[in-house]
Amino acid sequence: xxxxxxxxxxxxxxxxxxxxxxxxxxxxxxxxxxxxxxxxxxxxxxxxxxxxxxxxxxxxxxxxxxxxxxxxxxxxxxxxxxxxxxxxxxxxxxxxxxxxxxxxxxxxxxxxxxxxxxxxxxxxxxxxxxxxxxxxxxxxxxxxxxxxxxxxxxxxxxxxxxxxxxxxxxxxxxxxxxxxxxxxxxxxxxxxx
Amino acid sequence: xxxxxxxxxxxxxxxxxxxxxxxxxxxxxxxxxxxxxxxxxxxxxxxxxxxxxxxxxxxxxxxxxxxxxxxxxxxxxxxxxxxxxxxxxxxxxxxxxxxxxxxxxxxxxxxxxxxxxxxxxxxxxxxxxxxxxxxxxxxxxxxxxxxxxxxxxxxxxxxxxxxxxxxxxxxxxxxxxxxxxxxxxxxxxxxxxxxxxxxxxxxxxxxxxxxxxxxxxxxxxxxx
Numbered sequence: 436x437x438x439x440x441x442x443x444x445x446x447x448x449x450x451x452x453x454x455x456x457x458x459x460x461x462x463x464x465x466x467x468x469x470x471x472x473x474x475x476x477x478x479x480x481x482x483x484x485x486x487x488x489x490x491x492x493x494x495x496x497x498x499x500x501x502x503x504x505x506x507x508x509x510x511x512x513x514x515x516x517x518x519x520x521x522x523x524x525x526x527x528x529x530x531x532x533x534x535x536x537x538x539x540x541x542x543x544x545x546x547x548x549x550x551x552x553x554x555x556x557x558x559x560x561x562x563x564x565x566x567x568x569x570x571x572x573x574x575x576x577x578x579x580x581x582x583x584x585x586x587x588x589x590x591x592x593x594x595x596x597x598x599x600x601x602x603x604x605x606x607x608x609x610x611x612x613x614x615x616x617x618x619x620x621x622x623x624x625x626x627x628x
Numbered sequence: 629x630x631x632x633x634x635x636x637x638x639x640x641x642x643x644x645x646x647x648x649x650x651x652x653x654x655x656x657x658x659x660x661x662x663x664x665x666x667x668x669x670x671x672x673x674x675x676x677x678x679x680x681x682x683x684x685x686x687x688x689x690x691x692x693x694x695x696x697x698x699x700x701x702x703x704x705x706x707x708x709x710x711x712x713x714x715x716x717x718x719x720x721x722x723x724x725x726x727x728x729x730x731x732x733x734x735x736x737x738x739x740x741x742x743x744x745x746x747x748x749x750x751x752x753x754x755x756x757x758x759x760x761x762x763x764x765x766x767x768x769x770x771x772x773x774x775x776x777x778x779x780x781x782x783x784x785x786x787x788x789x790x791x792x793x794x795x796x797x798x799x800x801x802x803x804x805x806x807x808x809x810x811x812x813x814x815x816x817x818x819x820x821x822x823x824x825x826x827x828x829x830x831x832x833x834x835x836x837x838x839x840x841x842x843x844x845x846x847x848x849x850x851x852x
Contacts, residue, residue, distance in 0.1 A: 455702060455703030456701060456702070456703075457699060457700075457701050457702075457703050457840045458631055458701070458813070458814070458817065458840065459631045459632075459701055459788075459840050459841065459842055460631075460788060460790055460817055460818070460838075460839045460840045460841070461631050461632050461633060461790065461809045461814045461815075461817060461818060462632045462633065462788060462789060462790050463633070463776075463789070463790040463791040463805060463806075463809075463818070464640075464642075464789075464791075464805060465776065465778070465789045466776060466791075467724075467726055468714065468722045468724045468726070468727065468776075469714070469776075470724060471714040471722060471723055471724055471739045471740045472712050472713060472714025472739070472740035472741075472742075472776060472778065473712060473714070473778060475671065498645040498646050499644075499645040499646070499649075500645050502645070504646070506726075510787075512660065512663075512664065512665060512784050513660065514659070514660065520659065520660075520663040521663075525665065526665055527665035527667065548658060548659050548660055549658065549659060550658065551656045551658060556658060556660075559660065561660050561661065561784050563784075563787060565789055566646060567642050567646075568640070568642030568643050568644075568645070568646035568647070569635065569643070569646055569647070570632070570633040570634070570635055570637055570640070570643060570647075570805070570808050571632050571633065571635060572787065572789065573635070573648060573652075574652075574655070576655075589656075590655065590656070593653060593654070594653055617645075617646050617647070617648055618645060618646065618647065618648055618649055622648055622649065622650050623648075624650075624653060625648050625650070625652045625653070626652055626653050626654070626655035627652035627653065627654050627655060628655055628657070628661060628784075628785050
């Protein structure tokens with residue numbers, strides 16, 4: 436359990452629908468003790484330390500009362516800088532929040548990924564948040580404030596304009612800043628997958 | 629109706645300030661959602677499937693084998709899926725600084741483990757039956773015995789964190805987390821079956837529990 440495989444990404448294969456339909460296993464909360472099972476030493480490192488062009492995305496997770504969430508887990512999944520999934524690019528990050536609700540992910544900016552109706556999406560990272568009190572994960576996306584492509588991104592366009600900023604990481608020091616608000620006036624936009 | 633518990637389930641008090649209140653926005657499944665990480669070799673070592681042999685000794689409690697398959701909702705096995713587990717020890721105590729339950733820690737119980745599923749989606753752990761565990765949700769609240777499971781399928785859409793329970797637990801009716809699952813059939817899918825065929829004579833009891841992930845909807849976005 437020291438590191439990650441740097442093997443290829445898995446890509447779903449197209450298969451004919453089958454008659455078998457099994458009901459899904461219901462989700463349950465990750466609970467307060469996820470730190471026993473889930474953190475990995477290299478979890479926050481989507482790319483290794485010292486990778487050219489890498490930066491940190493940092494932020495905190497807060498609840499509807501403005502309190503920091505000290506027992507959340509933030510997971511990220513993204514394309515490589517050329518917009519591809521696979522190869523030697525891990526693409527995946529995982530970081531538990533600390534006593535101040537903070538997480539940090541070390542990565543590179545993903546490249547363009549095809550959009551549903553043709554063209555490309557703006558660079559984005561898919562995010563899952565797990566915590567005590569969340570009976571399912573919640574899913575959001577990180578976009579980047581310095582990307583002109585945001586203006587034409589169809590997913591961002593589907594979000595009411597006054598809430599889009601909750602999906603946009605701002606430049607900050609050696610990277611970007613992205614807070615997650617589970618509830619309240621600044622509630623982060625969460626997606627239904 | 630979703631098989632999953634609603635995020636806002638007020639009987640489980642921690643949901644009240646943590647469940648988002650706004651309607652989630654539909655996210656089309658693009659390549660980012662239809663792909664997923666390959667989390668495999670290097671992350672899992674052989675001993676990670678046995679939680680009963682930490683620090684050179686044997687864990688206290690009822691030794692059990694928990695096995696099953698990871699499938700998708702189309703009935704297809706999910707091979708090479710990372711399955712991570714963590715649980716309380718036989719006395720109902722977690723190996724975690726936040727756990728103040730007055731039950732003994734067990735130096736020989738590992739607390740957590742991980743495996744990759746085999747070619748047919750199969751997995752197997754050796755552990756001890758976790759004890760019931762008191763918590764502060766309401767007066768005299770006890771969680772039924774459970775094992776936490778975290779599973780990665782092959783796509784971002786196939787990520788599941790859940791809990792496995794044991795058959796016949798008298799605490800089911802009092803537990804707001806278990807009962808947040810909206811229907812009885814869904815709740816039953818969280819309960820393992822006792823499995824005599826997996827029991828090892830004079831050594832460990834067997835339990836069988838299959839995990840069904842969401843299917844992978846085919847879309848034109850799959851081929852870049």
